Amino acid sequence: MLSAEILERIRSGNSFWVATHIDPDGDAIGSVLLVGRLLRHLGKKYAIYLCDPVPHKFEFLAGVEEITNKEPDFKPDTFITVDLPDLVRLGYTPPQSQIINIDHHPSNEDYGDYNWIDVNRTAACVMVLELLKSVDFPLGRQEGEMVFTGIYTETGGFSYPNVSTEVFLVSADILELGVNAADIALRMTARDERNLALLGKVLATLRIEDTVATIELTENMLKELEINRADQDSDSFIRYPVSIPGVRIAIFFRENPTSGEVRMSFRSLTGVDVNQLAARFGGGGHQNAAGARVRGDYKEVKKRVLEEAKGYLSCAEA
Structure with a gap:
């Protein structure tokens, strides 16, 4: 469950790095982009710093150009990780700062100063969506595409055993934002x-x-x-x-x-x-x-x- 302590830490922080695991998938990319939208909404200084490049099929997502593979030129007071079960899979040495750990992996090592781990959630992006809603973020199609991409890839196009009732309820709400589900499905499965x-x-x-x-x-x-x-x-x-x-x-x-x-x-x-x-x-x-x-x-x-x-x-x- 989202805690008041995590919200307070985000509100009180001034500078942030946002990260996820090596070999990022759709849930990882969608989640860090959503966190970026949240921090921008709150007027925070932030950088989305990943070890590995963004796979080409996710480059259609808005804001993906913000993601960098080079260490930012500032040190953060808060480090937000999403969809990252342990710091080894980060791929680089984490900064010396407070860590907010948001994840749904059962293997998560609770390495953060603030840990929000919910193994019953199908995708991390659904957890970040809850975070955005908690600050009354004005959701639109772009955020919806980030969430739907995360859900689609994490569930194998709604075919894996992790598909839950929540997945369909969230997806239905996301489609109301103008997301084209068929277009995203094609992007995820198309090959040259x-x-x-x-x-x-x-x-x-x-x-x-x-x-x-x-x-x-x-x-x-x-x-x-x-x-x-x-x-x-x-x-x-x-x-x-x-x-x-x-x-x-x-x-x-x-x-x-x-x-x-x-x-x-x-x-x-x-x-x-x-x-x-x-x-x-x-x-x-x-x-x-x-x-x-x-x-x-x-x-x-x-x-x-x-x-x-x-x-x-x-x-x-x-």
Whole structure:
């Protein structure tokens, strides 16, 4: 529940940084933009400072040009994080300031001086929407697009198990603001020719072992299709293996030789808690959707994670 202490801290603060997790998704981008609207409304000095660039498909959102990947030239007295379960996934050293932590991940570590954690909320942007309403912010279509984008991506287009009654009630209110739901859905699912070819290459790597399905995206695939890492749009690829009947866990491996990391996405559509599995590799997320990054040899990491996943399922079934 939104506390009076958080509202008071925002009202009394003078300068703010706003941030979210590495590899930002629609909920993360929508949420930081909404916080920016709130701070502007209250006349505060602020910067939205993220570790990673904004994915191209979210660039239509109003105010996205405010987001920077360079450290701001001022130090904040208040640091607001949204959709960020732990400070490791921030991607940079947080400033020495008061932290307001707004999140819906069950794995959140309560690292803030002020923590608003609600695991029953489907998306962080819905929580920030409540914050805006609490100060009588004049909501319009642009804010509605931020919220709807967050909800749409967080629920997989209203297809994941986290879809709730609140999701539809909030979406209905948002559409009344003039949001074009069909347009946003198209933006979230549209792919150019090269990214469609990339999807084909990734799905060709599909393997299923003991109800664990894996797919992978290698550096060679990007080179063959002449796709820059920043231009590839692969986050939704994990939806395909997890939808296969009988699959209990799906894992999407992505190679990054530049950073020496292997990025992994975990999904499940059953009672399997992939958040706990991701935590074994320093990651986290939700029961049915989580992620992690591991440094090491790509093939060795894949082998280790797959064996861990199969063992995890065996223990869960015992």
